[in-house]
Amino acid sequence: MTVSVIQFGGSNCDRDAVRALSHLGVDAERVWHADGLPTDTDGIVIPGGFSYGDYLRAGAMAARQPIMGEVREAAADGTPVLGVCNGAQIGCETGLTDGAFTTNRSARFQCEHVHLRIERADTPWTAAYDEGDVIEVPIAHGEGRFEIREDRLDTLEAEDRVLFRYCDADGDATQGANPNGSTANVAGILGARETVAVMMPHPERATLPDIGGTDGQGVLRAFAE
Amino acid sequence: MTGYTATVTVRLKHGVLDPEAETTQRALERLGFELDDLRSADRFEIDLDAADADEAGERAGEMADRLLANPTIHDYEVEVAERE
Numbered sequence: 001m002t003v004s005v006i007q008f009g010g011s012n013c014d015r016d017a018v019r020a021l022s023h024l025g026v027d028a029e030r031v032w033h034a035d036g037l038p039t040d041t042d043g044i045v046i047p048g049g050f051s052y053g054d055y056l057r058a059g060a061m062a063a064r065q066p067i068m069g070e071v072r073e074a075a076a077d078g079t080p081v082l083g084v085c086n087g088a089q090i091g092c093e094t095g096l097t098d099g100a101f102t103t104n105r106s107a108r109f110q111c112e113h114v115h116l117r118i119e120r121a122d123t124p125w126t127a128a129y130d131e132g133d134v135i136e137v138p139i140a141h142g143e144g145r146f147e148i149r150e151d152r153l154d155t156l157e158a159e160d161r162v163l164f165r166y167c168d169a170d171g172d173a174t175q176g177a178n179p180n181g182s183t184a185n186v187a188g189i190l191g192a193r194e195t196v197a198v199m200m201p202h203p204e205r206a207t208l209p210d211i212g213g214t215d216g217q218g219v220l221r222a223f224a225e
Numbered sequence: 226m227t228g229y230t231a232t233v234t235v236r237l238k239h240g241v242l243d244p245e246a247e248t249t250q251r252a253l254e255r256l257g258f259e260l261d262d263l264r265s266a267d268r269f270e271i272d273l274d275a276a277d278a279d280e281a282g283e284r285a286g287e288m289a290d291r292l293l294a295n296p297t298i299h300d301y302e303v304e305v306a307e308r309e
Contacts, residue, residue, distance in 0.1 A: 057295060064292060093295070100297040107244035147241060147298050181242060 003028040003043040003223050006071070008062045013048035013084065013204060020207035020216075021045075026223045033062070037070040043080045043223045044071055046087030048140070048202060058101065058143040059089030068094045080124060080195045080222055085141055088188070088198035097191045097198045098156060099148035101141075105181025109142040113213075114179050114201060116187050117167040120160060123194045124225065128218030134171045135215035137201040139179060144200040146182035146189075153183060163197055164188035226274040228308035231285030235294045235301045236266040269293055278305045 003021055007014045007030050014030050021028035028045070031038060052061035062068070068090070075081045075096055083091035089101045104110055113136055118129040129135065148156065156162060164187040168177040173185040180200075188199030203216030237243050243265065250263040271288065275281035282305045294301040 056292070060292065060295070092297075098297075100295050102241075102298055103244050105242060105244055107248045145242070149297060152297075181244075 001026055001042040001223055001225070002038070002040050003045055004031040004038055004041040005029065005045045005047055006031050006033055006067060007047070008033050008049070008051035008065065010051040010053055011047050011049035011086065013086075013202065016202075017045045017047045017084070017204045020204035020220055021223060023208055024217060024220055024224050026220070028223075033065050033067040036067055037074065041074065041079065044074060044082070046071070046081070046083040046090050047204075048085030048087060051086055051090065054143070057089075057093070059086060059091075059093040062086075062090045063093035072096060075191065075193065075196045078193065078195055081191070081197070082125070082219070082222070083198035084202055084204065085139075085144075085200055088200050089143060091191070091196075091198035096196055097189050098152050099146055099183075099186075099189065101143055101200060102145050102147050103143050104141070104145050104179075109140075110144070110179055111138070111140040112179065113138050114187075115167050115169055115171075115177065116164040116201060117171050117173060119162050119165060123163065123190065123197070124222035125163060125197045125219050128221050132171060134167060134169065135206075135218070136213055137203055137206040137216045139201045141180070141200055144180045144182070146184075146186040146200075148183055156189060157184070161190040162186055162188075163190055164199055164201070226276060228272065228274055229278060229281035229305050230308050231271045231273060231281050232304045232306070233269040233271065233285050233289050233293055233301055234266050234304075235269070235289065235299050236264065237298055238300050241298050267293075272308060278307070281305045
């Protein structure tokens, strides 16, 4: 498995993602977006950061770069694709996943640890956990509030495509545990296929034991299979 | 061909929370202004040549659909005026 971590101007979690994947024994390399997707790509990470300075809307510019056409094709063919933070915003903007991530309810940039509840454990991203497990991972975003049309939220829930919800330490998805005002406490969702996922929290920042917490490892283990 | 300016105004859909507008409103109130509500919008002024105003509006609408607005959270409107 060779994972391509796509780097746009302004991406800043690309090295973290490569480091975290390497720690898990996964071959990963950074790919500059203008160079296109390498032919040996078996997995794709769209990393966090501030691509294009968040111009217009976070992720709007990167979502319209030519490489994203290649990513959508690969995703449709079953290549695992994970969008983290800015990568999640790009994923929604490019139509890999439904909904949008927009300005936090606080109107502030928030950098803190949160708890997530695993909503289903039968996906590559959550196979290392049990349904209902609570994990602790960091968030660092100003535009992480999940918004979606009401009828589309119904579809998302009915199709069981919510992967992670913000919750308290006991696993209750309360409003108090919702850091950014996300609809239905949604922190991460699946795309049309279960091999495509986006999430605002950072599993790659909760993978290396030396930097505190390894709860995010399970998500990245999807690429280790 | 005629020169037009198409003005695209992008607003949050009714009911979508606008934390920046709320913060701006609170700042105005701190300055002593009285107001009932405040909404913000993005405005794009696009200069383009087109056969007629309808075509100019159509092209600007397509730009809004494909980039300027996000249909999940935004509504938009397009106004077209001949450029002087």
